[in-house]
Amino acid sequence: MQRIVVSNIVVDVVRKNIKNLHLAVYPPNGRVRVAVPLRMNNDAVRLAIITRLAWIKRHQTKFAAQERQSAREFVTGESHYFQGRRYRLNVVYHNSAPRVTIRGNTVIELYVREGSDRSRRQRVLIEWYRGQLKEQIPLLVEKWQPILKVSIAEWGVKQMKTKWGTCKVKAHRIWLNLELAKKPVNCLEYIVVHEMLHLLERNHSDRFKALMDKFMPLWRSYREELNKMPLGHEAWEY
Secondary structure: OEEEEEOOEEEEEEEEOOOOOEEEEEOOOOEEEEEEEOOOOHHHHHHHHHOOHHHHHHHHHHHHHOOEOOOOOOOOOOEEEEOOEEEEEEEEEEOOOOEEEEEOOOEEEEEEEOOOOHHHHHHHHHHHHHHHHHHHHHHHHHHHHHHHOOOOOEEEEEOOOOOOEEEEOOOOEEEEEHHHHHOOHHHHHHHHHHHHHOOOOOOOOHHHHHHHHHHOOOHHHHHHHHHHOOEOOOOOOO
16 A cells, blocks of 8 residues: 655555546544555546545545544443434443343443443444344345345454455455434435445445445445444544
8 A cells, every 4th residue: 555645645555457537535533645656657546536625625525524423431421322312321230140221211321240341231232233233134145136136145243443344355255333323214224235235346436336226226425424433432443
């Protein structure tokens, strides 16, 4: 990876065996990354970035204004999200196995053993989030495989820092970001469909967008909804 500076904006340049340049701005701090064809020289890369400076700055401004959560301590009274809804956390100490339950539409109850520290409380809640996603994802994959006429060999959930999902085309494997458990269900479905469609079109080309329009006409509104949700507090690294 190469790093260049264009008009005081740091840009990570990755050369790949691709036909077209792909530019992206990532949350939470507006990091800029561009994937370019192997044959493209540095002057051409700089020129391409210069022509997109206004677009880059708009996205960086949007991320700078996006609501963010402070670092979570996993204590009673904190706000935590599940499926797009904000809940108040209530930590209950007991001497049985840890568990998480939803009480009404306002409270997530986190049951942990006496003496559980912050790290332990966090792990219990994270594993609950993971379990919730693992119940939802198979239903969405099963729903969309016959519609898209693709087959997923394997899927998984993991914590990712820069993407909501990834697709390993050759292996027919998709990965979904654990943070999606906190987002609205329609946003999760949008990401599942997005990644599955990469089995038909690897790149975010005009054809890819046309396929999204065909199979999920409201995908842009789901993307906008996802991008408006509060960003979690993370030690974001790239």
